[in-house]
């Protein structure tokens with residue numbers, strides 16, 4: 429198609445127009461602007477930069493708000509002329525703000541939010557800007573479902589490219605296990621389709637976050653939506669570290685018998701532990717009864733939320749609206765209780781001492797363990813830990829972040845070394861191996877050389893070029 433050099437839409441602020449002009453922005457003739465470049469003074473800049481983590485102060489030089497794949501390509505090509513760096517922003521939920529950079533270009537794909545479903549095959553085509561609640565709403569109105577995470581505003585692409593787990597992953601696998609194809613504007617400015625490049629699909633199943641290019645579209649196999657959703661909660665109050673350790677040991681033992689339809693989380697918040705149990709299967713399944721029989725006598729309060737339609741249950745887990753002030757990160761993948769037992773006295777001492785600290789363990793396993801392929805390297809681990817620290821008063825940031833750092837070190841000293849890339853921490857030791865394992869990381873580095881040989885697309889923990 430014929431292209432012409434032009435200024436941006438007149439509605440854009442003067443600073444953007446000047447910036448865009450200096451970048452030599454090209455737009456497709458006759459089409460609406462495929463990309464708008466926003467500079468810090470522009471009215472929409474703050475919204476385009478906004479992250480869920482309100483404590484991140486990173487300030488990009490400009491943000492390319494793209495409304496089509498062609499716009500993404502134009503943005504990447506202009507950044508190539510300036511030698512980058514380029515960060516990629518979808519739903520903006522990166523704990524560490526890895527979707528922004530300082531003094532570079534951020535490609536914002538939020539407007540690529542088209543959803544299409546092939547009713548015969550159940551195959552979903554989603555723009556990379558879609559958020560989980562949009563996907564849920566669109567699919568469930570059509571009797572379909574995509575197993576993913578819980579928070580409604582998380583970006584589908586950011587979640588899937590790093591793995592993606594949630595309440596339904598033991599039954600059906602990770603979100604990335606449902607990925608059938610991606611389209612991506614690489615760091616070279618070229619468009620790639622994984623239908624003809626299977627290694628790209630492999631990388632995007634757990635190793636694709638801001639590493640090689642800008643994913644513009646994802647094709648995913650959906651499931652028939654489950655009808656009912658049942659859940660229970662168990663609470664234990666006023667625990668000390670020894671009691672919390674004993675309760676966690678019982679929980680690990682009880683989860684071993686859970687059916688695949690079920691999910692459980694063990695959440696310690698100060699002196700209180702809450703245990704969540706959910707299922708999309710029959711309430712009377714044997715493993716569930718055994719779990720409940722084990723947990724009831726060792727907790728103070730049990731509650732049964734009954735069985736409700738899935739659409740009614742999902743919003744319960746949508747979480748708080750952003751921005752929030754927090755420091756969250758992976759607390760490691762585990763095969764069982766023994767993997768973290770040595771760290772628990774010190775970890776729980778921190779959770780009990782510093783207000784606002786949460787230590788959580790979630791069940792994985794089931795279909796995740798059966799899955800094959802992809803850069804996700806932790807199928808052998810049936811559990812994932814996460815630590816969280818929240819505050820409202822900025823004055824509390826320092827002590828919360830320090831406590832989170834001590835928990836990270838206690839776990840590392842106890843030998844917990846594998847971490848979830850979607851729960852990053854800039855201070856993880858040897859993060860490439862922690863996220864991907866050595867073999868997968870080497871393979872990802874080979875793909876980095878292929879798709880982004882100039883390392884244009886980068887953030888603090890993006891895959892490095894091989895030396």
Ligand SMILES: Cc1cc2nc3c(=O)[nH]c(=O)nc-3n(C[C@H](O)[C@H](O)[C@H](O)COP(=O)(O)OP(=O)(O)OC[C@H]3O[C@@H](n4cnc5c(N)ncnc54)[C@H](O)[C@@H]3O)c2cc1C
Pocket residue numbers: 480515516517518519520521522523525526527537556576577578579581582583584585586587588589590591592593594636637638639641642643644747850851887
């Ligand atoms: C409140 C909350 C709840 C969460 N719940 C879950 C959960 O239940 N399950 C789970 O697995 N995870 C969960 N997460 C983690 C979540 O999966 C990651 O934070 C995810 O990376 C967020 O994606 P995003 O697009 O929203 O974020 P962004 O900050 O926009 O992006 C995150 C990373 O993905 C990259 N990226 C985003 N879009 C693209 C693209 N189109 N092309 C290439 N790279 C891209 C970015 O460069 C960045 O490195 C949660 C996070 C939060 C804050």
